[in-house]
Amino acid sequence: MGMAGWHLSRNKVLFFSCALFITLAVGVHLTPFFPSISNFLYKSSSISDSSLPTGTTSSSVIRDSCIFSLHSVLIYKSDYSECVDDAIDSNSDSGCKKMSWKWKQSGSVANCGFQRLKKPDVSVLLNGSWVVVAGDSQARLMVVSLLELVLGSDGMKKIRGDLFKRHSDYSTTVDEIGMKLDFMWAPYVRNLTNLMMKFKENKDYPDVILMGAGLWDMLHVNNASEYGVSLSALKDSVLSLLPVFRNVDSIDRETSESAWIRSPHLFWLGMPVLINSMLNTEEKRERMNDVMCNAYDDEVSRTKILRQSGGPLLKLDIRWLSDLCGTQCTVDGMHYDGVVYDAAVQIMLNALLLESNQKAR
Template identity: 40%
Template sequence: MGVTLQAVFLASCVVFGPMAMAGYHLTRNRVLFFSGSLFILLAVSVHVFPFFHTPYFNSSTLPEEQASAQVTPTAFLNVTLRDYCISNIHKVEFSEIDKPQLDEQISNQTDWDHFEWRWQHEALHQCKYQKLDREDALELLQGTWIVIAGDSQARLLFVALMELILPSIEDLRPYLFKRHSNFEYNLESHHILMEFAWAPYTTNLTRMAKGYRQDQKRPDIIVSGVGLWHMLHSGNYTQYGKSLVKLKQELGFLLNDPISATSEEALTVQLFWMNLPTLAPSLYQSDLKRERMTTQQSQLYTMEVLRSEIAGTGGLTTLLDIQTLSHECGTRCTRDGIHYSQAVYRAALHIIINNLLITTKQTPIP
């Protein structure tokens, strides 16, 4: 009996000690959920109190080949595996949904939305990437302030976020697609604030970042990306590159300003950059677009993103590679040569989430 009581006491210290310490941080910035409470909840629900709620990333819902090849909770401490999983996280493939499934599953969703996505088998087998359902997403993002800012590509990513978080967005759809407008939704039950900011130019994003710094507030996750409007209405890619450098500088101030936040808080802000989609000029309905939004021009704009080091290897932000995803889906996934099936943006959203899990050294499967 003495041994049993001693074991229980030690287990309580191991489990609840970190929970008490994490609680202080979580009350200040819930994005730390990615690096703290998720692991604690998994440990408690799986190893200590099995009568708690179903554990996050429950292996019983996985395909048999994944469930039989689980990794340990410290798997992503292995730098080689972590780097492999980060570099392969965009390895996604798309397929058309057959007609019976289409009628049943997505009859009320986004137009031309008859595609589904999945990670390629080898990358999935090695890294155990996960598709979240609504319950998982609510648990993971609880207490988080998420801002998605940019042009119509960013708006479609925001729609994917709303689709994941809410039971239905049909009543909200007219507002989500209202031309050139912002949109904000506060899910009070889980304290999740989601904002879309219409910001089609780099200068819009720069002012937004400066405003956060001046107001001494920071979203937990900022996803941004522009370029299409600049390409269409200006076409001066070197000017675009210079504006990216200014934006990068302002985002750096936002991350590291000692006046508005401690260094520990600043490091919790997660930044992602959406690059341009793969363009299909043959599908354009506008002569101006055919003239200015060429494949060659798109490559020049992409080079400016890399040159500015705002994203990519060693960049300030994590690259959300819409170009690769849209290329993989192909012209069958787009009607206008610019905007793609919602499956592309749903895949991008899950890439963000899995990227956060990996970079914070969390394994998705307990």
């Protein structure tokens, strides 16, 4: 966690001044939440680096294996007798979520030690960070799940109206932990490309960037090949950011350049399963069919924009998660219950933990 703070914190001087406190906090408070991490690190050290390909290490191999196992989850009906305070769902008449989720606890997945992080842990992980979420309504629902985790249900009630203003941006700062969160309404891939170029022009970069687009393109353009061209341009714009510099006026970049090279943590938000019979307009049912959905997904794979195919963005697979949840988790065939986005947020947070630990090595 401390090393995650090093890579995600926007104020490195503050990090050094608080290093001892964070170390003690991890040891006393956070270790019980991550009982399998010590076992994971011990097992990673037992692998001989000499047996691996040149340029790799045992820790990087295990890290990558765990990152690509993050979607090994189960979604199931909740046991209402076990409902707790953080399981409140405002859309449920019962006061509890209809569905819940968990990671599979078998084989290599169990050894990775994935954990559902609570507010105190997320506050440490994202302390002082700038998080940008950009995309369409799916991205907005990710913001809801993340802020519910950070602010709690009472805090979300105060901002829900502003967050859900139609087709608009939203910004907030969580003063308690100094986290800035910006939601950018960006329904087309070209909007995302323009956003990346804006970051490069301003030389000021978020710590975490989560983005995704495709639903609007599918409905209003309906051309998978053109979508692929846009994805290729986005990939180029993202790669042009890496590595990047934090824009700190007080630093003489000519003398301290190497100390400030960094890269954002980059995520791609996949499109959900679209249940054609439940879509609410004839135009959607005609244009957003299974054939077109598959064609758009194929373009994401073909352009190699995802980490899974050697690209820069780690995919949060909403299609997989929404398919696990099924028709009982959606009323319009496109937007799903909070359990889908809650799981995706936790997958993202655990990826941040894994990446930060790897970089610390």
